[in-house]
Amino acid sequence: MSPALRLGTRGSRLALAQSRSVAEALTAASGLEVDLVEITTFGDTSDEPLATIGGTGVFVSALREALLAGEVDFAVHSLKDLPTGAAEGLTLAAVPPRADPRDVLCARDHLTLGELPPGSKIGTGSPRRAAQLRALGLDLEVVPVRGNVDTRLSKVADGILDGVVLAHAGLSRLGLLDAVTEVLDPIQVLPAPGQGALAVECRSTDTELIDKIAVLDDPMTRLAVTAERVVLARLEAGCSAPVGAYAVTAEGEDTQDEELSGTPEASRATSETAGSAVFMELYIRGAVVSDDGAVTIRKSVTGPVGEAEQLGRALAQEMLDDGAGTVVGAEMPAPKKENVS
Numbered sequence: 001m002s003p004a005l006r007l008g009t010r011g012s013r014l015a016l017a018q019s020r021s022v023a024e025a026l027t028a029a030s031g032l033e034v035d036l037v038e039i040t041t042f043g044d045t046s047d048e049p050l051a052t053i054g055g056t057g058v059f060v061s062a063l064r065e066a067l068l069a070g071e072v073d074f075a076v077h078s079l080k081d082l083p084t085g086a087a088e089g090l091t092l093a094a095v096p097p098r099a100d101p102r103d104v105l106c107a108r109d110h111l112t113l114g115e116l117p118p119g120s121k122i123g124t125g126s127p128r129r130a131a132q133l134r135a136l137g138l139d140l141e142v143v144p145v146r147g148n149v150d151t152r153l154s155k156v157a158d159g160i161l162d163g164v165v166l167a168h169a170g171l172s173r174l175g176l177l178d179a180v181t182e183v184l185d186p187i188q189v190l191p192a193p194g195q196g197a198l199a200v201e202c203r204s205t206d207t208e209l210i211d212k213i214a215v216l217d218d219p220m221t222r223l224a225v226t227a228e229r230v231v232l233a234r235l236e237a238g239c240s241a242p243v244g245a246y247a248v249t250a251e252g253e254d255t256q257d258e259e260l261s262g263t264p265e266a267s268r269a270t271s272e273t274a275g276s277a278v279f280m281e282l283y284i285r286g287a288v289v290s291d292d293g294a295v296t297i298r299k300s301v302t303g304p305v306g307e308a309e310q311l312g313r314a315l316a317q318e319m320l321d322d323g324a325g326t327v328v329g330a331e332m333p334a335p336k337k338e339n340v341s
């Protein structure tokens, strides 16, 4: 029997849950044994706001270094934490089926956004969430928070905050969906590019393992998040501003109204029943919002799913033509590549 594969993971409860689910799926599909190897990242030990320590990329780089050094055989990341640029020497071996990509509100007393009184304190560390919350015009006070999901929820339980905005996917993986008081409609709060998806990364030279891990890949999820990340990469040229992007696949016939409702269940069902990707369409929405919430640019495009990258570029171009460049400050020098969300 070959030795167990070493899966590099962060040590947070969320990262461990994600890594375990990938390990179990791989063992179930291929019979390969997997051991988890915990890697501590700077993002885990520092209390500084993410934006000042280099964005969510800090969670990723320590895992990538361990992978390139041969200390682990593969790594699992939250896809939305990956910088948009290619990682030299590494291959995205699988993008497993996506969890619910939407953001959620976890508020006191079962309240929704519309029910919270003016001046309510809502915690988030994400410029994208902050700007979109301000754009709602509800007079909410956005308060910066950091720390893991449990820490954030405890600030609501302890009465320090009236609510926090988090990813549905993270709460779901932690078994904490009971805390959700409202699932935010992407029409109001568009998720981060790649939110709800995982990335399984290998060394590019490890072709044998890449082939084995491919069994975990969901092509429709990969195409959707590829398009979303192209939008981010294009708009981010010169900025780290709040960008949301959300793509769903749907059957390209006259069933659009129903199929484009946007749930991952709907997109998965259609991708399985379609005989070929040729009949599948990709519907991508993008939003950029100024930090104060005063200016919002929202656009969408639809096209053949096989043209995911071109569609992402076309959407970004439409947004830039509408002035997204000034909202995100594209004229300014580029400070960094990560999107903190």
Ligand SMILES: NCc1[nH]cc(CCC(=O)O)c1CC(=O)O
Binding pocket: 078, 079, 080, 081, 165, 166, 167, 168, 169, 170, 194, 195, 196, 197, 340, 341
């Ligand atoms: N910002 C940190 C982060 N990175 C990934 C997730 C979980 C959701 C996902 O996998 O997309 C979270 C928590 C959150 O945004 O609430």
